[in-house]
Amino acid sequence: MDDFLRKHTDELGKCIECGACQAVCPVYRETLDESRVARGRMALMEAVLQGDLPLSDRLNEIVTSCIGCKACAASCPSGAGADFVNLLGKLHLADAKGLPFYQRLLSRQILSRPQVMAASARLLDLLGRRVYTPLTDLRLAHPFLPFVRDGKGRTVPKLGPGSRRERTPSCLPEGPIRGRIALVLGCGVELLFPETAAAAVETLTQRGIEVIVPPDQVCCGAPSLHMGDADTARKLVARNLEALSDPDVDAVVTLCATCGSTLKELTPRLFASEAASALSGKIHDLQAYLRQCPAPAEQAAETPDGPPLRVTYHEPCHLGRGMGVRDAPREILQNLPGIEYVEMQDADRCCGGGGLFSVSHYDLALKIGRHKVDGIRESEAQVVATACPACQLQLTDLLNREGVAIPVVHVVELMRRIHLLPKPEAESVCSR
Ligand code: SF4
Ligand code: SF4
Structure with a gap:
């Protein structure tokens, strides 16, 4: 080791x-x-x-x-x-x-095996609310199950089937093809927010981008790394290097800030290799990629009737500070017809989610997140947009706890509802 x-x-x-x-x-x-x-x-x-x-x-x-x-x-x-x-x-x-038993199980037996992960998600979805919520009241169980100790009142998410990559191996645009990308779904999107993947595929193909969803892609390795399991992370990285190595794609596009920053910055630093550096160079966050691939002029959307929807943006730490993507999501939102964009106070402040951090340190995660709720409230937004499923989950839980009825959605979900015409960049990666 x-x-x-x-x-x-x-x-x-x-x-x-x-x-x-x-x-x-x-x-x-x-x-x-x-x-x-x-x-x-x-x-x-x-x-x-x-x-x-x-x-x-x-x-x-x-x-x-x-x-x-x-x-x-x-x-x-x-x-x-x-x-x-x-x-x-x-x-x-x-x-x-060594790792605690439940982390070993999660990292080595579940996260690294997509089929087991999908089956576990189905089981958790079935039992989640019925078992987890009562356990939070059962004090006897708390010493053995630290992740339920502070979980009273927690919003237990709906878990999806996790099989999107099998259903959508390739999505062709209707018109001329302007580019070809490989889409990295990430476990969070796949299991919790499959609608984000659907919106991304739709938005990309509308812009003439062929979308390949490599079926052998696996977890990016971030949860394993943050548990300290370098061995499993290294194996996952090797499998992703293989799965995402199609030389005929212009970019490898990520939907989750943590997956993006892990593949682009973290794993090449830890497990240096030529293949890891080559993949790193191809990784683009979805928002940043879309900014470089504006929709064709004929697709300019009409402004919806009625007053504009007030939208604010939470900047995921791994997107802003991790991948350096700060302007693209804001510009996308500012240019969406029917939307009034408002920047919240401290939009780049951590929401306290941090993937598994909000499981292992839920109490602290709530304290950190409380400030975020204040910023959202003060913005008077009707919708919070973000670009990371872990943030989406954490913000939804925080807002539910405070009784604030505001949906939290991925930026691309808003785009699906209201097509946009973003300002084109000087240099486009859509070169075909
Ligand atoms: S900012 Fe913190 S980590 Fe950086 S030099 Fe100062 S004390 Fe050290
Ligand atoms: S929690 Fe504190 S020490 Fe850890 S990355 Fe954030 S600022 Fe740095």
């Missing part, structure tokens, strides 16, 4: 202890615990590397409490990537101490 921490020692010496990360770290803002802010995490990992710190349960708790929002890295004057260093710490700890 790789010693990832030792392999990336150059990342550790960058912190100059200025403390700028304190003001932006959502976990520190809620806990006021110095060991949980970027500066503290960097110091802890340095001590681990030098053998000065035992790999204790307390250390494990600190390391797993980083949501991976990248706010520290984005504001660090010295270029320290504490989110990455903390992830190296997770890999190091899991390698030395």
Whole structure:
């Protein structure tokens, strides 16, 4: 097994202890615990590397409490990537101490096996509300099932069948073909929001883009990595490199911010190879890709009757800070006919979702997310748009808890309802 921490020692010496990360770290803002802010995490990992710190349960708790929002890295004057260093710490700890049983099961037996994942989703959908919600009241079960301990009142999502990639191997546009892309669905979209995939395929083909949904694609590896399971993540990356390696596609388009940033930035950094770099160069977030492929002029949509729909946007951490995609979703929304776009306060502030973070640290996830609800409320929006299924899930739960009846949808879902004509970019990837 790789010693990832030792392999990336150059990342550790960058912190100059200025403390700028304190003001932006959502976990520190809620806990006021110095060991949980970027500066503290960097110091802890340095001590681990030098053998000065035992790999204790307390250390494990600190390391797993980083949501991976990248706010520290984005504001660090010295270029320290504490989110990455903390992830190296997770890999190091899991390698030395092993994964808890339920994480091993999830990572090795479910996430890496699409058929098992689809069957588990069906089972969870059947039992979810009936079993999970009563368990949150059963205090005796809490020590054994930490993910239900704080879950009282949680919105349990509807899980889909997860078979879209078998149903849509290729989707051809009706008119001339202007481009060809491979679509990465991601587990969240596939199991929770299949309508996002349908909207993406429809929007792309309307623009003359042939959409291939590679049937052998698997989970991007992010959940396994964030649990510390490098072995499974490496295997998933290898399978995706194979599944997404069609040389005849112009781009590999992602619908989920976390999948996009994992495939583009994180896995090539951890598992460097020529194939990983080549795939990284082809990864485009859907919004950024659509911005470069405007709809043909004849498809300009009419403005719907009635007053405009007030829409705000939550910027997923892994899209804005992870992939550097900030303007494209906003421009798409601003140009949608029938929509009045309003920027919420701190639109790029973490919602507290963080994929499995909101399962393992639900209480903290709710505290972090509370500020987001304030921003949404103040915006007086009627719809929240975003571009990450984990954020969608978390925001829906937060709003439901607060009794705020506002739908949270993927940007492309709004586009399906109201076709748009975005401003074209100078250079287009739709070159055919
Ligand atoms: S902002 Fe960067 S350099 Fe400053 S304390 Fe935080 S991690 Fe260290
Ligand atoms: S990634 Fe986010 S949660 Fe983790 S240390 Fe940085 S700012 Fe804090």
